Amino acid sequence: MTKLMKGVFFPGSMTCTVEDVEVPTPGMGEVLLEMRASGMCGSDLEYIYKVPKEKRGQPILGVATDPSTITGHEPAGVVTAVGPGVRHLKVGDRVAVYHINGCGFCKDCRSGWHITCTEVHETYGFDRHGGNAQFMVADERDCVILPNNVSFDAGAFVACGAGTGFSVTRRLGISGMDDYLIFGAGPVGLSAAMFGKHMGARVMVVDMNETRLDMARALGVARTINPAKQDVRDEVLSFTNGVGASAAVDCSANPRARSMMFDCVKTWGRAAFVGEGHDVHLDVSPQIIHRQITLIGSWVYSTPMMMELLETISRHGLPLGELLVSDRFSLKDAPKAFERFAAGETAGKCVFVDF
Ligand SMILES: [Zn+2]
Ligand SMILES: [Zn+2]
Numbered sequence: 588m589t590k591l592m593k594g595v596f597f598p599g600s601m602t603c604t605v606e607d608v609e610v611p612t613p614g615m616g617e618v619l620l621e622m623r624a625s626g627m628c629g630s631d632l633e634y635i636y637k638v639p640k641e642k643r644g645q646p647i648l649g650v651a652t653d654p655s656t657i658t659g660h661e662p663a664g665v666v667t668a669v670g671p672g673v674r675h676l677k678v679g680d681r682v683a684v685y686h687i688n689g690c691g692f693c694k695d696c697r698s699g700w701h702i703t704c705t706e707v708h709e710t711y712g713f714d715r716h717g718g719n720a721q722f723m724v725a726d727e728r729d730c731v732i733l734p735n736n737v738s739f740d741a742g743a744f745v746a747c748g749a750g751t752g753f754s755v756t757r758r759l760g761i762s763g764m765d766d767y768l769i770f771g772a773g774p775v776g777l778s779a780a781m782f783g784k785h786m787g788a789r790v791m792v793v794d795m796n797e798t799r800l801d802m803a804r805a806l807g808v809a810r811t812i813n814p815a816k817q818d819v820r821d822e823v824l825s826f827t828n829g830v831g832a833s834a835a836v837d838c839s840a841n842p843r844a845r846s847m848m849f850d851c852v853k854t855w856g857r858a859a860f861v862g863e864g865h866d867v868h869l870d871v872s873p874q875i876i877h878r879q880i881t882l883i884g885s886w887v888y889s890t891p892m893m894m895e896l897l898e899t900i901s902r903h904g905l906p907l908g909e910l911l912v913s914d915r916f917s918l919k920d921a922p923k924a925f926e927r928f929a930a931g932e933t934a935g936k937c938v939f940v941d942f
Contacts, residue, residue, distance in 0.1 A: 593942070594657040595719035595921040597635045599643035601929060603922040608657070611716065611724045613670030618727055620682065624739035625718035625918075626661025627937040628747050629773065632929050633864060635713065651714045659939075660686035660711045662718025662725070663733065663742035673727045682730040683742035683897070684718065685890050686711045691728060699889035701729075718743070719921065721942045731893050734901035740908035740915075744774070744936050745896055747887070749907055752778030752838075753896045754888035755859050756786065759834045763787025766809075768823060768832035768851055771839030771862055772799035774936040777911050779836060779861075780808050785905060788834075791826060793819055793844065798934040805910055814844075823851040831856060836885075838862045849874040859883040910935075917941040 590610040597603055613619045634647045635658065643654045663683040666676050676682065688709045689701030696704050709715040716723055733742045741749075752775045761767050765788035769776045772794035780803055783790045791810040792803040800811040812822045823832055831853035837845045840862030846869055852858050858880055869875065875882060888896075900907055913935030916924040921939070928937055 592721035593918055594716070594721075595659065595918065596654060596656075597631075597643070597658055598654050599638050599640035601637055603636070603925045605919055605921050608720070610722050613668055613673075613724050615670055615672045616727050617670040617724050618666045618673055618676050618730065619668040620662065620664035620684070620723050620725060621667045622662060622664040622718055622721060622723060622942050623681075623940070624663040624743035625659045625939040626743040626746065626748065627924065627928050627939070628661055630747075630863070631658060631660070631712070632925075636925055636929060647713070650710050653714060656712070656714060657716040657720045657723070658712045659717035659719030660713065661743045661746040661748065662686075662711065662723055663739040663746065664718070664723070667722070669727075676727050676730060681733040681735075681739070681742070683733055683746045683893070684711060684723075684725045685729045685731060685893055686747055687887075688715060688726050688729050699891045701890065702887045719918065719939060721918070731890065731897060734897055736904075737897055737901050738908040740912045740938050740940065741900060742897070743938050744778070744907055744912060745893060745900070748774040748936060749778035749911075750888040750893050750896060751775050751861060751885070753782050754892050755779060755836050755861050755883070755885040756782045757892065758883055758885055759836065759857050759859055761786045761788050761834060765789070765833045766791065766827050768835035768848070769793065770835070770837045770844040770848055771841070772796065772803050773838060774911065775861060776836075776838035777802055777806065777935060778907065779838065781806050781905060781907065781911065784808060785899075785903065791823060791832065794839075796934065802911065802913070802935055819847055820850050827853070833857070835859070836861055840865045842867045846874070849878070849880060852878075852880060854878045855880075857881045857883065859885050861885050912936045912938050914938070915940045
């Protein structure tokens, strides 16, 4: 008799359904996970949830999407069965899943950057079944073991959002020498703030949403700035003795914030773009060239970085799940959960924890 489970689907045009589907069987090199946490991400909304029904099957960012694919690209769970050829994982292992299944053979995949795989690759939750279900099948090599003292919530958050915040903070080389300015206090920006502070920087966070600024304050950041009430550049200059931030990242994707970032960074400073979509107008000579700015584009992270982040959370006891997961939902309430998320009614990371 076939065993059934619940899975969450996006038919398009801001709709969400929970349906009964077959529990999958792991194939060669694959494991079956019983889900314990599955994160909701802004890219779920922008790239699949909000897409009109008639366009729902079209490729997005070069990735084929299919409304019959189970959603969720921030999975964490327990291995309950292993397929043939699985060599490292065993039943009972706690894991999080890196959300891109690369070819495993190209130069980028071999260095852990599945995200920029140059061959055929799949993305869990977009064109391969993801974690918004009671069970999922993942390739063994996409799984990273969770240290015993790291929660499934934190594991799911690390699988995309927090990994992205960590990666850009590492690539900017943040240290105790820095005044680190972060535009956008969503889950990615807030996690970057937590890691920047942990790495010793004085962190400033900019957002219009006071609930998000409250979360930044709970992290103990040095300064929060609300552009609706304050002049961002004045605040940054007054906090840095008129020098400007030594490093900054835009996680907001807001065109004005993106440009303002360069006006708040000091000469010889570093800046990064992480927030996706929209555009920006930059006056390249005065804002970037004449000020000797190093500019980084940072897209997600690599599997070694995911391991490094989980080890850091474990050894240093970073309260990622405790402080930055704001909303926990039951899988059966997925339609309501995504409605609230899309309406901007949630502040930090949203995670399914009850399957
Ligand atoms: Zn994501
Ligand atoms: Zn590859």
